[in-house]
Amino acid sequence: MVRRFTICAALLAMAVGASGVCVAQSNAANAVPLATVEAVQMPAWVERNGASIPLAPGTELMNGDEVRTAGRSRLLIRTADGSALRLGENAALSLEGMGMREGKLFAATMKVAEGAFRFTSEYFAEFRGEREVAVGLKAVTVGIHGTDVLGKSAPERQIVSLIDGKIDVIEPNGARFVMDEKFTVYVSENGVPKPVVMVPADQLEEWEAEAETQDGRGVCLRGGRWKVTISAGLAPNNALDLYEGLRSSGYAAEIIPAKVNEKRVYDVRLSQFETEKDAQAVATDLKEQRGEYDYKVSR
Numbered sequence: 001m002v003r004r005f006t007i008c009a010a011l012l013a014m015a016v017g018a019s020g021v022c023v024a025q026s027n028a029a030n031a032v033p034l035a036t037v038e039a040v041q042m043p044a045w046v047e048r049n050g051a052s053i054p055l056a057p058g059t060e061l062m063n064g065d066e067v068r069t070a071g072r073s074r075l076l077i078r079t080a081d082g083s084a085l086r087l088g089e090n091a092a093l094s095l096e097g098m099g100m101r102e103g104k105l106f107a108a109t110m111k112v113a114e115g116a117f118r119f120t121s122e123y124f125a126e127f128r129g130e131r132e133v134a135v136g137l138k139a140v141t142v143g144i145h146g147t148d149v150l151g152k153s154a155p156e157r158q159i160v161s162l163i164d165g166k167i168d169v170i171e172p173n174g175a176r177f178v179m180d181e182k183f184t185v186y187v188s189e190n191g192v193p194k195p196v197v198m199v200p201a202d203q204l205e206e207w208e209a210e211a212e213t214q215d216g217r218g219v220c221l222r223g224g225r226w227k228v229t230i231s232a233g234l235a236p237n238n239a240l241d242l243y244e245g246l247r248s249s250g251y252a253a254e255i256i257p258a259k260v261n262e263k264r265v266y267d268v269r270l271s272q273f274e275t276e277k278d279a280q281a282v283a284t285d286l287k288e289q290r291g292e293y294d295y296k297v298s299r
Contacts, residue, residue, distance in 0.1 A: 034099065034100075035062075035077050035078065035080070035095060035098060035108075036058065036059070036061065036077065036078050037056065037060075037061065037075065037076070037077055037078075038078045038084075038221065039074075039075070039076040039213055039219060039221040040057060040074070040075050040076070040219070040220050040221075040252075041072070041073050041075070041213045041217060041218050041219045041220075042073065042252070042270070043073055043249055043251050044067070044068065044069045044073050044087075046059070046061065046065045046066065046067050047065070047066040047067075047068065048064065048066075052247075054246075054249075054251055054252040055067070055075065056252035057221050057222045057224070058222060059252075061077065061095055063096055063097065063098050064094075064095070064096070066093070067087070067091075068091065069087055069088070069089055069115065070089065070250055071089050071090055072089055073089050073090075073218075073250075074089065074212065075087040075091070078123075078124050079098075079106070079108065080100060080106055081106035081129065081131055082121075082122050082123065082125030082126065083119060083121045083122060083127070083131075083133075084120045085118070085119050086211040086212060086213075087112075088115050088116030088152075089210075090114065090115050091112065091114060091115025092112070092114045092115060093111065093112055093115075093117070094111045094113070096110075097109040103129070104129030104130065105130040106127070106130070107133070108133050108134075109133075109134050110133070110136070111135075111136040111137075112135060112136070112151065114153050114155075115152070116150070116151070116210035116211045117135070117150065117151055117152070117153075117211055118148075118149070118150040118151075118208065119133070119135060119144055119148070119150075120148045121145075121146045121148065131145065131146070135149075135151065137153040137158040137160070137188075138155070138158055139171070139188045139191050140158050140160060140170065140172070140193075141169075141170040142160055142167050142170075143167060143169075144167055145166050145168075146165050147162070147165025147167055148163040148164040148165060149161065149162050149163060149165070150163065150208060150211060152210070156190050157187065157188070157190075158188045159185060159186070159187050160179075160185065160186045160187075161183075161184070161185040161186075161199055161204065162180070162181070162183070162185075163183065166179060167179050167180075169186055171193060179196060183198055183199050183201075183204060184196050185197060185198075185199045215274075215277075216278055217278065218273070218278050218279075218285070219274045220252075220270075220271075220273050220278070221272065222272070224271070224272035224273045225299050226271075226273035226297065226298070226299055227269055227270060227272075227273065227299070228271075228273070228282055228283045228295055228296070228297055229268070229269050229296045229298065230242060230246075230267075230268045230286070230294070230295055231267075231268065232258070232265075232296070233265040233267065234266050234268065235266075236264075236266060239255055239265075239266035239267075239268055240255075242268045242293070243268050251270055251282075251286075252270065253268055253270055254269050254271060255267070256268075256269055276297060279297045280297050
């Protein structure tokens with residue numbers, strides 16, 4: 001009886017807004033979030049203080065966060081200066097030194113240990129201030145000005161390609177130079193840099209696609225109206241097991257209380273999908289992984 005009461009109490013707490021705790025705490029400390037998830041192609045998560053938290057649209061990110069995406073996943077992050085940071089699949093990003101300094105200066109250090117990324121200044125809003133943003137890869141650091149830059153980090157190869165604007169490139173030996181010519185690329189292989197060259201259009205398109213969310217493949221965003229309900233009407237212990245299993249895999253599951261014949265039951269749900277096709281894509285993937293459950297797509 002005690003075990004059942006404990007489970008029910010936990011489920012009710014989750015149902016009334018456990019997914020918004022981090023957002024509320026961050027809002028109290030910062031008038032403008034330093035970084036916020038705008039869209040996520042599930043699954044993706046953040047590792048924070050030893051815990052793994054699935055990412056959903058609206059999740060606020062903090063200094064010290066380690067952000068990760070899984071295979072076939074994507075992420076779109078908005079920073080406080082109105083810029084966009086996109087991450088491709090199997091990416092690992094750490095956030096440090098984010099803050100708004102005196103004189104309206106936005107500073108941040110972002111380290112991409114692996115995967116594809118794209119940073120686009122003022123993608124969401126015009127920023128009337130200064131910016132000190134550095135993106136570090138394994139063998140090179142990029143100082144970002146007003147610019148559009150993409151890159152890719154792998155154990156033996158780092159790529160930095162300038163689409164627009166200019167960047168400072170800092171090599172491991174401290175050598176620094178400026179890239180300011182559009183559609184050029186810097187490559188370092190096994191720590192050895194190659195000359196900066198122009199990027200073929202088809203290669204640039206391929207790299208750009210690696211960091212973009214993919215329509216109809218599980219994209220969630222703010223205001224998304226489609227959802228996936230997984231095995232509605234579950235008993236408390238079953239609902240909690242399913243909820244925890246999904247969230248540990250990077251899916252931002254919610255628990256929704258309901259009643260069937262005056263009996264308290266629980267639905268487990270994924271929400272905020274952009275389209276029916278996005279919701280169906282995740283339902284299909286989960287059915288292959290967890291075939292013992294039923295999956296219903298609806299608005």
